[in-house]
Amino acid sequence: MTLAGLRIGLLTASASRAGGGVFEAVVQQAALIRDCGGEAVVFALDDEHAVRDRGRFGDAPVHHFAVRGPRQIGWAPGMTAALVAAELDLLHLHGIWMYPSRAGERWATATDKPYIISPHGMLDPWITARGQGKKALARFGYERASWHRAAALHALTKMEAGDIASEARRTDSLVIPNAAPAAGPARGAPSRDLVYLGRIHPKKNLEALIAAWRGLAPTDARLTIAGWGAAADVAALEATVAAAGDSSVRFVGAMHGAAKAKLLDEARALVLPSFSEGLPMVVLEAWAAGTPTIMTTDCNLSEGFEAGAAIACGHEPASIGAALAAVLAMSDDAWRERSTAALALAAGPFSAATVAARWIDAYRRFTV
Missing domain, CATH: 3.40.50.2000 (Glycogen Phosphorylase B;)
Known part of the structure; x- marks a missing residue:
């Protein structure tokens, strides 16, 4: 039909x-x-x-x-x-x-x-x-x-x-x-970079994400925040990043097309510690790129947790930090298992x- x-x-x-x-x-x-x-x-x-x-x-x-x-x-x-x-x-x-x-x-x-x-x-x-x-x-x-x-x-x-x-x-x-984009090929060895992609808005809980990152203080990894939003929300984020005083955290503004795809392709994980989502397209885009996710249950994609393509985080800096630490500590083989699970979701039910x-x-x- x-x-x-x-x-x-x-x-x-x-x-x-x-x-x-x-x-x-x-x-x-x-x-x-x-x-x-x-x-x-x-x-x-x-x-x-x-x-x-x-x-x-x-x-x-x-x-x-x-x-x-x-x-x-x-x-x-x-x-x-x-x-x-x-x-x-x-x-x-x-x-x-x-x-x-x-x-x-x-x-x-x-x-x-x-x-x-x-x-x-x-x-x-x-x-x-x-x-x-x-x-x-x-x-x-x-x-x-x-x-x-x-x-x-x-x-x-x-x-x-x-x-x-x-x-x-x-x-x-x-x-x-x-639906997810077409699933890409299997990923190679992961980088040490984590990325947030999406709207800059209070519901995305980015202040807690930055606090969690500061608590970890990793010396060999980077957190990239990319997105757009109302001028007041963007200004608040820029102030939070500046106050962190940490060169491993960067806000790069809106990313679209090839630039957005490159961030996902090179990331160890996508992070989405939101208070509220419908069904976030960026998670499906990450899975299609073979990129595992760190996200809250409010992202409404329990399939990711069940398949091993995602790790749950809460809303507080402590629980977000624990999830970030787990992904950064993951062996390459363990990471590849999660990447494979992400690709299977993009190629299957989504x-x-x-x-x-x-x-x-x-x-x-x-x-x-």
Whole structure:
């Protein structure tokens, strides 16, 4: 079975690197639809990186809409009309809490066609506890109507399906993970470098990671932090790194494309001590590169712990430090076993073929 003949809209707040992991998931979904014979059409709010990252979607049409008023709301007049005019067979919203949720619900009501929502971890209790005033307005203003109107909500993990049930009162979630990139070749001997890749944000717990590293004070290893974020969050991180006074810790800013791949290919491990995640794409990218991970259970990838591709860390500097020390002390043979396990996960349950088959079934189910 394929998606031939289906025109599927992908709606999101940001079709650029500004959207972080959600953007990467939308890029991946557009490629999946194309590779399965369907046609993907992308709709997003405009932002400073939109033009630069347009090429990530290949030949899929990408429509950007200017935001009026506060960016955190994302009101974009004309978005709903453009969705209706696109003659879609199905609309798939990625991410919530902004105006695209309202536009998606209005499209579904106007066309009476299927509408799927992927919250991407944005109903995690850690997230819903922050900015409660704004989220309360969004719930009553448009989110509850959007959740109710959807043909289905999509969860990346069983844990997220529970969050959806608690918040949206929907117990019929589709549970389909993100797909990993194609698994690479077996890795050679590991370096002594550890790396963090992702958004610079309080939920990523980077202050505790730096404190843990300082507690270890390794003389033959390096911690590289790469990412982007709000100016205030980046400034706070830079101040923390400067205060550490340790040349083995460095912040290198945002890394994309080949530069990002090089960091993963050369790292002994990826570190992600987050308080909250949906299903972090960067972990799947690391596994596809044969790079084991150090992460919290909040990353919702228990498969990594079970297979030996990941080591659990807590949120406190002491528990993070213990995990870092264990990876740095690991023999080359032990490390290679974990690297092999990571590649097997990327090539198996998280492979593009496995995930694509599940999405074909889901999309076809709602469009027949």
